[in-house]
Amino acid sequence: MRVVDTKGQQCPAPLIATRKAIKESKEGETIRIIIDNKTSFDNVARFLRDNNILFSSEEEKGVWTLTVTKTGTGEPSESIEEYCTVAVPHFNKGNFVIVFSSDKMGEGDKELGTMLMSNFIRAVKDLDVLPGKMLFYNSGVRLGTTDSDVYESLKEIEQMGVGLLFCGTCVKFYDIQEKIKIGILSNMFEIAQLMASAGNIVKP
């Protein structure tokens, strides 16, 4: 375990220290990086993300601790698109999942329900803490089609690092396989497992 304490240092000094530590550490070694200003934290996090280096981070009273485990060379990112549109990660992901069991929000008028759901999804994007995953089943899967009102918002949320899982059975049932271009198709076991292991389940 290697500790890089950059408290009191300004950009780019924390990044230089981080890069040096990663270069010098052995495979499998854990590196803990301590940063006491948001800009430096954002930049180091961005750097790690861009270079496919996995890390976790926590903040306490304006001090960020990033934990990196060196795992050899990072896998190149799958799509160039994704690589370049990753927003600067100001966001934290929380231990909760959002479940979409319908394409409408709440009981009542259908038109109102559709509108509320659109607003809800747009609001998710701006949450301080993003969900770990978003799960879609039954008519909820329709939200993810390319012609859905919230398609662009969901795509953005996905690019911010949130996993979107669509129930494969449901997608087949509604015959919209062709129109689901985001997220991954999943099965009931995985969905059940994610729901069971989530700290909280949010259901609009």
Add this chain to the structure above:
Amino acid sequence: MKVDLLRFVESGGCSAKISPKMLEEILKYLPLPHDPNILVDIDTHDDAGVYRVNDDLALVLTTDFFPPVCSDPYEFGQIAATNSISDIYAMGGTPVLALNIMMFPAAKLPMSAYSEILKGGYDTASEAGVRIIGGHTIDDSTPKYGLAVVGYIDPEKIITNAGAKPGDVLILTKPVGTGIILAGQKLGMTQEKDILEALGFMKQLNRSAAEVMKNFNICGATDITGFGLAGHALKMANASGVSITLNMKKVPLIGSAYSLLEEGCIPGAAFRNLDYADKDTDCDANLDYNLKMAAFDAQTSGGLLMSVAPGSADMVLSGLHSCGLEHSAIIGEVIERGKKFIYLYM
């Protein structure tokens, strides 16, 4: 007493610009004046404003000032003045008059430093044929200096960042990396010779580059400053309604800028510029990370980026080389507007 201006600054030069994102947000709410004589305004994020006086004459106006980028007051004055005048050159104008803008910690620095900064500005202005006819100084904790410059231009021959056409090639007249070199200097990582090289480029007027542009009737150009090469190229692509490809392997870098990047010396301003341009930029999967960040490095008093018809590119390039701008290189192309404004590859 030896004065070190760098003691006073956290981010010097054009790195001190506020984030382009924030600026756009603010400017959105400011109404633009409507006047048929305003030929170029902030609407296209151009380098300077242009106002028509009559059919043969328009005025180009610009201002720029920033905290120190180097220790020596005289040199700082030279660089700040070069940078301020550059916007006039980028529009194809002839700079004529200027006013000093200065902030100076009178209690913390000797008056000789104050006069050295002004002298540096004055000498560079003279070299450019600019008369400084006044100015204004405020007592402030961090020194800052620059000029407000007025130039002449033929209203029919304005070079703007909206003049890039698909098929054109892009020529850059100075190497990039001043932000990286300066950040490394503050951390004691940059070698003396690289600092000198960077200072040399920052002091180099874009005058001869502008002359070459005028000789070849080039109508699209911008100067590369705080938003970095990719940031200014993005503004150009946007204003021109085109997309731009930049081959980062062809972009000349100052001295050891690459190895500084490799060590993680990536200035905060580069991340800020990347953040701004991210959604409009596509990076090839093979693009080297350090070269990507070089594209976003904030430049102080950078070179001109010109959009040149492919037929005359070789002649323009040799024109630039023969007037001492030997680092000038073709670094990219203008293409039809695509999904993104900027395509970075190597």
